[in-house]
Structure formats: C-alpha cells, structure tokens
Amino acid sequence: xxxxxxxxxxxxxxxxxxxxxxxxxxxxxxxxxxxxxxxxxxxxxxxxxxxxxxxxxxxxxxxxxxxxxxxxxxxxxxxxxxxxxxxxxxxxxxxxxxxxxxxxxxxxxxxxxxxxxxxxxxxxxxxxxxxxxxxxxxxxxxxxxxxxxxxxxxxxxxxxxxxxxxxxxxxxxxxxxxxxxxxxxxxxxxxxxxxxxxxxxxxxxxxxxxxxxxxxxxxxxxxxxxxxxxxxxxxxxxxxx
Numbered sequence: 001x002x003x004x005x006x007x008x009x010x011x012x013x014x015x016x017x018x019x020x021x022x023x024x025x026x027x028x029x030x031x032x033x034x035x036x037x038x039x040x041x042x043x044x045x046x047x048x049x050x051x052x053x054x055x056x057x058x059x060x061x062x063x064x065x066x067x068x069x070x071x072x073x074x075x076x077x078x079x080x081x082x083x084x085x086x087x088x089x090x091x092x093x094x095x096x097x098x099x100x101x102x103x104x105x106x107x108x109x110x111x112x113x114x115x116x117x118x119x120x121x122x123x124x125x126x127x128x129x130x131x132x133x134x135x136x137x138x139x140x141x142x143x144x145x146x147x148x149x150x151x152x153x154x155x156x157x158x159x160x161x162x163x164x165x166x167x168x169x170x171x172x173x174x175x176x177x178x179x180x181x182x183x184x185x186x187x188x189x190x191x192x193x194x195x196x197x198x199x200x201x202x203x204x205x206x207x208x209x210x211x212x213x214x215x216x217x218x219x220x221x222x223x224x225x226x227x228x229x230x231x232x233x234x235x236x237x238x239x240x241x
Contacts, residue, residue: 015182016112016113016183016241017115017181017183018109018113018116018183018184018185018186018239019116019174019177019187019202020116020117020118021117021119021120021187021190021193022118022121023119023121024189024208025187025188025189026102026138027098027099028099031096031097032093033050034047035092036082037049037058037062039081039088040081041059041064041067045062049062059078075157075158076158076159083122083125083150083153084128085124093132098138099231100231100232102231103138104231108235108238110142113239114142114181115139116181116183117133117145118146118173119147120166120169120170121147121148122147123150124150125147126147129145130145133145146173146177148173167193167195171196171199183200184240185206185239186202186205188207189207189208189209189210191218191222192222195223197224198223203225204225205224205225205226206225207226208228208231209227209229211229
C-alpha cells in the first residue's frame with residue numbers, strides 16, 4: 001500500500017524542476033560585501049579579501065583590536081546589514097551584478113523545466129529579491145522563490161548558539177522542494193551544500209566554481225557531479241527527465 005501511494009505521488013509530478021542558488025551563483029555580491037565591510041569596520045577592505053577569504057578571516061585580518069574585543073556585536077551587525085534587517089543593507093543591494101550568460105541560460109531552461117530559486121536570503125527580502133531577479137532579466141513567470149527565515153540565522157548571527165546551521169536550514173527547504181517536485185538538477189557555488197543535494201538524490205549537481213576561494217576538488221568531494229567555471233558552459237545544456 002505504501003509503495004502504491006509513492007507511485008501515485010510521483011505520477012503527479014508533471015514537470016521536472018531545477019534548483020538554483022542566487023547569491024554568487026546567479027548574482028555577484030562581491031562589491032556589496034566590500035561595502036558592507038567598509039561600513040562595518042570603517043576602513044577600506046580590498047576586493048581581493050572579499051573574494052578569497054571567509055567572513056571570519058576578513059574580520060580577524062582587518063578589524064581593529066577594539067573591534068575584535070566586540071566580535072559578537074559585530075557579528076550580529078554584519079548579518080543584520082547583509083540580511084537587510086538594517087536599512088543600510090537595502091541601499092547596498094544596488095551594488096549587485098548578474099553573472100554573464102546566467103539569465104540567458106535560465107531563460108532557456110525555463111522553457112523545459114520549473115525553476116526553483118533556493119536562496120539563503122531571508123523572507124523579509126522577498127520583494128527586493130523578486131525585483132532584482134526581474135531587473136536582471138531572470139525568468140519570473142512560473143518559477144518559485146524559496147527563502148530562509150530569520151530564525152535560520154539565529155546561530156550565524158550569534159543570537160542563539162544552539163540554533164540550526166545554515167546547512168541544516170538549506171537541507172530542510174530542499175527536502176520540501178524535492179517532496180513537491182522531481183528535481184533533476186541543482187546549481188550552487190558553495191561546496192558545503194552539495195551533500196544535501198546528493199542526499200536528496202538530485203542526479204545532476206553542478207558546482208559553479210569560485211576559483212579564488214575553493215578548489216575543484218572541494219565541490220567534487222562533497223557531492224557535485226560536475227563543476228563549471230561560468231554560465232557560458234551551460235548554454236544549450238538542457239535538464240534531462
């Protein structure tokens with residue numbers, strides 16, 4: 001009986017779906033992050049540092065001794081700006097830039113599959129995110145935008161050390177997506193999310209290489225089935241049933 005119900009559920013999945021991350025997969029956030037650091041630390045932060053170092057590494061390298069002594073306070077303020085809980089973060093969204101060919105590739109894919117934008121941005125940024133995707137000519141009609149909740153960042157912001165990790169939050173949202181859709185492809189720039197894509201049986205798991213921070217093997221060892229350097233490599237590469 002349980003097997004029969006499972007078959008019925010799969011038969012209702014009338015179209016295949018592709019899950020795509022947003023920040024640093026479709027849209028470059030480097031210049032905005034540089035501005036966030038400038039605002040937070042009150043000093044010029046080289047773009048190279050943003051591109052190559054983790055958040056913790058940037059802070060430890062460039063923060064003053066006094067700022068390091070208030071690390072928890074700065075941690076929360078950093079994420080409040082990034083997640084637009086601080087209005088200064090909203091103003092800095094204008095510094096985002098789309099990656100070349102990303103919109104054109106997704107426009108092509110959207111003719112053959114459902115696009116699900118799965119982003120670490122939080123629900124309070126929904127309207128701004130939809131406006132940005134539209135401004136950069138990404139497909140909008142017939143797509144889904146799945147976002148984190150503020151509570152998902154409780155640990156990351158230093159508010160609740162026992163809260164979920166961002167990997168936990170991503171896996172929870174991905175589980176829901178895979179229950180509702182037949183997901184055949186995922187594209188992401190962050191290697192640590194690929195175990196979840198593998199766990200939920202997504203067959204085509206594409207890493208968008210951030211070569212200044214990660215190595216090819218960082219993606220493959222965590223579950224990516226292939227890695228590309230840019231969206232140009234995915235032109236006419238349609239998701240398969």
